[in-house]
Every structure is written in structure tokens, then in C-alpha cells.
Amino acid sequence: MAWPGNPTEERAIHAARSPQFRRGGARTLTVLAAAAVLAAGALGPADAIESDDTITVAYRGHEFTVPASWQVVDLDKDPDACVRFDRHALYLGTPGDQQNCPAGATGRTEALLIQPGSGGGTTVTENRTAGTYRVTADGIIVTATYGEDRTKIQDILGKAGLPVAAAQKGPTAGAPEAAALPADATSFRGEGFDACTAPGQSAMDAWRDDSDYGAVGVYIGGINRACAQTHLTAGWLRTQYANGWRFFPLYVGRQPTSDGGSCGGGCAAITDPVPEGTEAADDAAKQAAALGFGKGTVIYDDLENYTPGGSLTSQVLAYLDAYTKRLHKLGYRSGAYGNTSSLVTDLVANKSRVTLPDVIHFARWDGRSTTADSSIPASQWAKHQRIHQYLGDRTETHGDVTISIDRDRLDVD
Known part of the structure; x- marks a missing residue:
């Protein structure tokens, strides 16, 4: 899966696929490839390094490694893209005002939405009933959903340095009731x-x-x-x-x-x-x-x-x-x-x-x-x-x- 980006970014993806980078295995591969590309200069707000098995995306100082089969969507470039949690995908940026969503979409699987945030510190909440983690960390807000594979999402968040083990539990953990509508x-x-x-x-x-x-x-x-x-x-x-x-x-x-x-x-x-x-x-x-x-x-x-x-x-x-x-x-x-x-x-x-x-x-x-x-x-x-x-x-x-x-x-x- 190629990440839409600039020529430097495309070189990073090519480097990640080259034989000399495969010898360390998929996980090591993405780290080595990322280091090589970062040494060449800044890539922009969201960059991807891809291996045969995974793709590592850097966004606002954080790195997320997901299966290479997942779709990666840059919402800054495609603001009308529908952010859907019924398919494996990684969404980066702020969803647009007029998302092009199908009316009848239903279902839930492993997916992530990573939006810009302003707060410092890290908080993690989990709603087991809805299969959802919500994370606020330095510069980002993450919504991570899961269907049958909760451990996959825990692994992705954990490797990104987000402490899922310390998640507050509950449907609206940390969210107070709002004033009632008429x-x-x-x-x-x-x-x-x-x-x-x-x-x-x-x-x-x-x-x-x-x-x-x-x-x-x-x-x-x-x-x-x-x-x-x-x-x-x-x-x-x-x-x-x-x-x-x-x-x-x-x-x-x-x-x-x-x-x-x-x-x-x-x-x-x-x-x-x-x-x-x-x-x-x-x-x-x-x-x-x-x-x-x-x-x-x-x-x-x-x-x-x-x-x-x-x-x-x-x-x-x-x-x-x-x-x-x-x-x-x-x-x-x-x-x-x-x-x-x-x-x-x-x-x-x-x-x-x-x-x-x-x-x-x-x-x-x-x-x-x-x-x-x-x-x-x-x-x-x-x-x-x-x-x-x-x-x-x-x-x-x-x-x-x-x-x-x-x-x-x-x-x-």
C-alpha cells in the first residue's frame, strides 16, 4: 500500500521494501527504514514506512505500526472521506464537514482515527461494550475501535507508547453528563x-x-x-x-x-x-x-x-x-x-x-x-x-x- 505523499516519502517506502532492510524482520525493518529517512530530512506531518507485513506512520511526533493491508487515509488531503470503523483503516487528520458516508454502514472492526489535539499528558479510556479506546496524548486524540481482535488494538496502542493497561473503564469514563436538552x-x-x-x-x-x-x-x-x-x-x-x-x-x-x-x-x-x-x-x-x-x-x-x-x-x-x-x-x-x-x-x-x-x-x-x-x-x-x-x-x-x-x-x- 503506497502512502500518497512526496518523493522523499516514496523513497522511504522503497527503502523499506529493499532486500537489505528485510533481514531484520518486519518490526525491526520499519524502525531502521524510518531512521534512514528521518536522517535525510523532515517528511511532513504524516509519513509512512512500509514493510511486507506492516506500515509505520509517524504523525505529530507519534508512530503507529499497523498491518500493511490496512488502508491509510490522509484526511487533510481527502477531507470528505468517510471515517468508518467497519473496515481496517488508519485515518489521520480532522474529518471534514461533509463526509461521504453510506447511509447503511453497520459493523465494527479494528481501526484508528488519529486527530490533532492540543493537550499535554496522556489519558486512556475504554468502553468494552462499544469496543472502543479513546486516547488523548501530546498533540493527538486517538479513537481506536475493535471487533474480534481487541489484542491487535492493544498492541498497536502499546507500541505507540500509549498505556492501554491503565485505561479507565466505562461507557463514558471521564465524561460528565451534559445539561439536558428540552x-x-x-x-x-x-x-x-x-x-x-x-x-x-x-x-x-x-x-x-x-x-x-x-x-x-x-x-x-x-x-x-x-x-x-x-x-x-x-x-x-x-x-x-x-x-x-x-x-x-x-x-x-x-x-x-x-x-x-x-x-x-x-x-x-x-x-x-x-x-x-x-x-x-x-x-x-x-x-x-x-x-x-x-x-x-x-x-x-x-x-x-x-x-x-x-x-x-x-x-x-x-x-x-x-x-x-x-x-x-x-x-x-x-x-x-x-x-x-x-x-x-x-x-x-x-x-x-x-x-x-x-x-x-x-x-x-x-x-x-x-x-x-x-x-x-x-x-x-x-x-x-x-x-x-x-x-x-x-x-x-x-x-x-x-x-x-x-x-x-x-x-x-
């Missing part, structure tokens, strides 16, 4: 959209002025949340609320299967539904509170499409039942996103066996902007308790800003 922040009747990553301010302003949308779905967390959320902060939400936007917070927890639907990097699947559903609710509530979504907010667990029946249906229902019960104990309301042919079918057929979510967010891409659907009895979720995702994976442009979205009709109090 109670109507998640109440809305009308057109909405959801995008994989929260758009930047200029994009939100353009769509507010030039579209019929009034609500936006934001992905607040979960082990299978694929896209980075660099814009999604308590401050961002308060600004959008003041500008007239309303919200539906989505949580991408464990999925019915590990290889189905839109999971690009493979999904963390439901294996032990009751404790996993409870854990997801605990994490969702803490992520919501850190963003300013107060008690009473509906938090929608995203369950992608599956084939209902047998043990799979039992797992999904047990997971969602535990999620809903736990959210209720924490003072939040439960929402569930799913397809009319899978999750909705199972919930309707088993309504007496489970604690139903308070609001249903159902997907049927029929182009009908209505919350009525033949799969849902008129008596269920009848009191402003529905969202219909009626178009998906579409690209729209408003105010000269293009975003890949799913389109929704909301009727939620």
Missing part, C-alpha cells in the same frame, strides 16, 4: 432523515434552509456503529435544537447475525441475549446522558434485517425485552428499529410474551410518507409512537450539500 427535542411529526455520521454545521444549516426535513437521526453509540461521530457532541445538539431541528437517537447494538444485512466489517452478534440487552441499555443511557438526552428520551435500538423463526426470533425478542426493561428502570423509553418482514413481524406475533418497545421505527422502503402500515395493527403503537423509514440508501442534495441518507416519516411525542 423535553421536546425528540418529539416531532413530519419529515426526517438519518445519516451514518452527524453532518457538520454548514451541512445542517444548508439542509435546514433548503429541504423539508425537520428531524435528524443521530447514532449515539453501540458496538456496531460503523461511522465516526466527530461532530456529534452536546454542543452540536444544542445548536441544532436552537436552529429548529429535532432528533431521534439511534443505538446500534448487537445484531441477530454476524454476517447478515449491511455489516461491512462483520457484526457483533447476539449470543447471550438477556445480559447483552441489559448491557446495551446501560451503555445507551449513559451515551444519551453525556449528549444531553435526558430521562424520558426514546433511544432506538437498531436491529438490522434477519430471517425470523426458531432460535433467532427467540434471541432477538429476549435481547430487546431485556433492553426495554432496563431502559425503563433507568428512566428512559425504548424504541426499536427493524424491518417489517423481520422484527415487526416477530413483535406483533409475540406481543403478549415480551415487553414491547414504546416506539416502533419500522423500515419498509415503499416510498409512502406515512406511519400507517399493513404489518402493524392500528391499535399498536397508535399514540404518536411510530417512525417509518420509507426510502433508504439515497443521495440527496439541498443547498449544494449532498448527503447519503435514509428518509423517515415521524409521528412521535
